[in-house]
Amino acid sequence: MEEQKRTEIGSLGEFGLIDRLNKNIEIKNPSTFKGIGDDAAVIESGDHVKVVSTDLLLEGVHFDLSYAPLQHVGFKAVAVNVSDVAAMNAVPKQITVSIALSNRFSVEAVEALYAGINAAAAHYGVDVVGGDTTASRSGLVIGITAIGEGKKETLSYRSGAKVNDIICVTGDLGGALVGLQILEREKQVFMADPNMKPALDGYSYVTGRQLKPDARMDIIHELKELGVVPTSMIDISDGLASELFHISKASDVGVTIYEDKLPIDKQTFDTAVELNMDPITCVLNGGEDYELLFTIDQKDFEKLEKHADVHFIGHVAKPEEGKHLVTKSGTAVTLKAQGWKHF
């Protein structure tokens, strides 16, 4: 018998695997305006377009119920999909919710999960329109699909960044990663001695960033009011560096960002130092902040200049200039995107 070839998924990495799986996909329907390759797909829909995004969250991989309350898990599952729709410069309108759960979960537990889902639906103004409830042999699995609306002319893709555009980021970065480290540390302490109370005082901002992130729909609405359409946009789920790589690749441009412009919260900074982590590495490679990374034309700078929560971290460069971080001392270092950690 011929020996079957076995290639480990880890040898390709997340993006290599995705590229390999998607190479055979052809688009056949005229209503498919944009398929795989951005934060969401785009489907023709009369005078507007629908954008569709989907995510799967698994217990033990994406959340740990030993410290994440089910309400927060439900809220976050919705928020991460809303964030994908936001990153298209579109407005989420509907979600479907599929859950798989074992008999380890009581009806009350499922209701707590749904309380979080419904709270997020209310917060973002989306309707829960369907789903599927099924059994799992072990952990909880949550699949959410979000459907949003936008106008074809004002959607933002990863591919629209132009040389000299200004690179913007919302909020602050690195908090979700630092929060995760704190939660993991306290979990280990608790597992070693169940009588120990977790010491979470003073870490509420970073743990909140991890447990209950908020998708930046506020920014999408403000951009609209200000008349700014980002030339490119992506949400920060894997980390700033990784998302910059996506924009750079899709837009065929280089990027230059400045260390002293990167937004970091004081508690994130202090906690990173306490944990012997480099705060700038947390900002560059910490995922799950669900902030928005976008580029704007220079002509739009004035409109956003005074915005308290939008930070101008660099500019788009020519492709041959590559991707750089300029440190506080003025040295340009090559940016590296961290890969996927799950496999």
Add this chain to the structure above:
Amino acid sequence: MEEQKRTEIGSLGEFGLIDRLNKNIEIKNPSTFKGIGDDAAVIESGDHVKVVSTDLLLEGVHFDLSYAPLQHVGFKAVAVNVSDVAAMNAVPKQITVSIALSNRFSVEAVEALYAGINAAAAHYGVDVVGGDTTASRSGLVIGITAIGEGKKETLSYRSGAKVNDIICVTGDLGGALVGLQILEREKQVFMADPNMKPALDGYSYVTGRQLKPDARMDIIHELKELGVVPTSMIDISDGLASELFHISKASDVGVTIYEDKLPIDKQTFDTAVELNMDPITCVLNGGEDYELLFTIDQKDFEKLEKHADVHFIGHVAKPEEGKHLVTKSGTAVTLKAQGWKHF
């Protein structure tokens, strides 16, 4: 500390749980035309509507890789969602695919799964427009969302059946359940003695029904050509009796079906007898056939009368007449819907 209430999910059953979770859901967006409660949600989209259906399939619950080839699993995952869209009398156009898998799977295994997904996408004329690839700690999880198009005037809901409508079913029923029993039997034989070859000769129809079901999009296209809009429709995923209960409840009607009209394939019948199963019980309660159950106005009977693959199994009755099966001997027995087995 107050003791927390714990209600077992099994005590509510699938439909009880779903009812309880959905009671707090309100619709806020005008574009949400129909939310939870049918095979798919319906969303306004210019001059037509989009229908959206989603399903989660888990290894060990919905498929067993010890006998289901990954290509077939991929094909079936798409087919079951296409079937939900078909059951709305709509045409699927796009799907998103989310998968979670552990490092037990090689790249070649994932490619086999995608080969099945892509084959189904080609078969049904849908575009794979997005998705999510993530890690799992144990088994394979597949989440598919299908988006279809229809016209508001010609969608079929579970709720439209009227007294005296004719109840129709496509294809034949019970095969997928009987096929599953054969596959499970041969798996046990193989596990007891790995040198034994599985004895699947002579069971190819029923095992095919289980492993690679085909959604009845052909019927949807034919109904359109014939100018027939079913007054109600649902796909048969849980079993004929269970689906009749859904239509009965949603339409507030009774149903009468006739044992001698129920379609069963000869191999399904013979194999059921061999396995000491009652063939009619297999037809009534066997799930996963993914045939269509629908009702038509009597005026449309002529148009479908000669259709080789549409069977007229009974009629819609007044709600107070209840739900009955008339046996070959002429006795009317009350129909029972089997619950959900997974929990």
